[in-house]
Amino acid sequence: xxxxxxxxxxxxxxQEVEHRDAEVNHxxxxxxPITNGEPADTAIVTGPSGTGKTCISKFVTERLRxxxxxxxxxxxxxxxxxxxxxxxxxxLDDLGATIDIHRQSTxxxxxxxxxxxxxxxRTVVILDEVDQLEDPSVxxxxxSLPQFAIICIANKEEELFxxxxxxxxxxxxxxxxxxxxxxxxxxxxxxxxARAKWCLDExxxxxxxxxxxxxxxxxxxxxxIGILRTAAGKADRENHERITDDILLDAAEDIRAQIKQKSLxxxxxxxxxxxxxxxxxxxGPSEIHQRYTEEVDDPRTKRTIxxxxxxxxxxxxxxxxxTSRDRxxxxxxxxxAATTT
DNA sequence: GTTCCACAGGAAAATATGGAGG
DNA sequence: CCTCCATATTTTCCTGTGGAAC
Numbered sequence: 001x002x003x004x005x006x007x008x009x010x011x012x013x014x015q016e017v018e019h020r021d022a023e024v025n026h027x028x029x030x031x032x033p034i035t036n037g038e039p040a041d042t043a044i045v046t047g048p049s050g051t052g053k054t055c056i057s058k059f060v061t062e063r064l065r066x067x068x069x070x071x072x073x074x075x076x077x078x079x080x081x082x083x084x085x086x087x088x089x090x091x092l093d094d095l096g097a098t099i100d101i102h103r104q105s106t107x108x109x110x111x112x113x114x115x116x117x118x119x120x121x122r123t124v125v126i127l128d129e130v131d132q133l134e135d136p137s138v139x140x141x142x143x144s145l146p147q148f149a150i151i152c153i154a155n156k157e158e159e160l161f162x163x164x165x166x167x168x169x170x171x172x173x174x175x176x177x178x179x180x181x182x183x184x185x186x187x188x189x190x191x192x193x194a195r196a197k198w199c200l201d202e203x204x205x206x207x208x209x210x211x212x213x214x215x216x217x218x219x220x221x222x223x224x225i226g227i228l229r230t231a232a233g234k235a236d237r238e239n240h241e242r243i244t245d246d247i248l249l250d251a252a253e254d255i256r257a258q259i260k261q262k263s264l265x266x267x268x269x270x271x272x273x274x275x276x277x278x279x280x281x282x283x284g285p286s287e288i289h290q291r292y293t294e295e296v297d298d299p300r301t302k303r304t305i306x307x308x309x310x311x312x313x314x315x316x317x318x319x320x321x322x323t324s325r326d327r328x329x330x331x332x333x334x335x336x337a338a339t340t341t
Numbered sequence: 342g343t344t345c346c347a348c349a350g351g352a353a354a355a356t357a358t359g360g361a362g363g
Numbered sequence: 364c365c366t367c368c369a370t371a372t373t374t375t376c377c378t379g380t381g382g383a384a385c
Contacts (some may be wrong), residue, residue: 303375304372304374323380324382
């Protein structure tokens with residue numbers, strides 16, 4: 001029943017990108033100078049999750065590599081490589097220039113020097129989730145090297161700009177900016193339909209089911225494809241002829257639970273803090289810490305709890321109201337599968 | 342207004358953790 | 364097993380902010 005499972009996997013780059021012609025062309029035009037061997041500007045791609053930022057960036061660079069012989073593409077996820085050192089190391093590693101770098105004793109500046117001396121083909125560096133970098137100066141490092149074209153991917157441009165210093169802000173403001181919006185339900189349907197045709201046998205899933213997935217995903221393509229993948233996998237394992245509505249419902253729940261669990265897993269065991277906020281409704285920091293201290297063996301200090309809270313805010317698990325003494329934390333209302341009907 | 346104080350979050354020092362090499 | 368080193372986490376110390384009580 002599943003013809004080609006790759007098509008539904010995360011990170012799959014399709015042959016054709018649906019409904020993103022303008023954005024694809026925009027990004028292509030930024031990289032266009034490379035086809036003549038000239039340096040390209042830095043591009044910034046922003047938009048909410050699941051809008052295809054990573055997808056079109058990879059798509060455009062792959063197409064560029066088909067056109068131009070001498071060009072390399074490097075993809076770095078800054079979420080996983082969130083220090084300046086790691087990011088630079090990752091790039092050098094992909095270039096194959098890390099042979100004699102030992103983490104001891106190699107100063108950061110030498111990594112930049114090493115990149116500068118790199119005289120291979122022109123290289124497009126995709127910095128994904130660049131707003132997760134703890135030290136965004138790595139953008140500056142790369143920005144000054146003409147042999148590297150940079151694509152910065154971030155959720156919100158303001159958050160990106162607020163964290164980099166002045167000189168970089170002014171440079172980034174003048175660079176090309178591709179903004180992505182959430183998909184409409186019909187667009188999402190088209191994407192799902194295309195993937196389903198590729199990956200699944202005919203009649204495994206009905207049109208109206210695809211519509212319902214699109215609806216439940218609320219404009220997030222990654223979520224939508226995840227639901228389809230989970231549903232297809234489950235139907236396959238259980239030897240169903242086709243995807244039933246029950247399976248679909250389960251899959252939608254599974255994916256949401258997975259996403260939340262994934263966020264929770266990346267926190268320390270002291271995530272009890274999250275439970276406290278969930279159980280006691282909107283609540284201020286003092287009360288959180290007080291309750292937390294009572295429930296845990298070796299409590300952390302208030303300052304550390306503040307760090308946890310702000311981390312959970314980043315992960316979209318909590319939201320905060322108020323900026324000073326009036327601040328209260330609450331759990332984020334999870335967009336349920338039944339938001340729209 | 343003014344004062345007070347809980348709060349946010351940066352910087353740096355202190356401490357825990359992990360992993361390579363003996 | 365232990366030691367050493369780098370890295371990761373936590374604590375300490377701190378400044379600036381703005382709501383609340385006066």
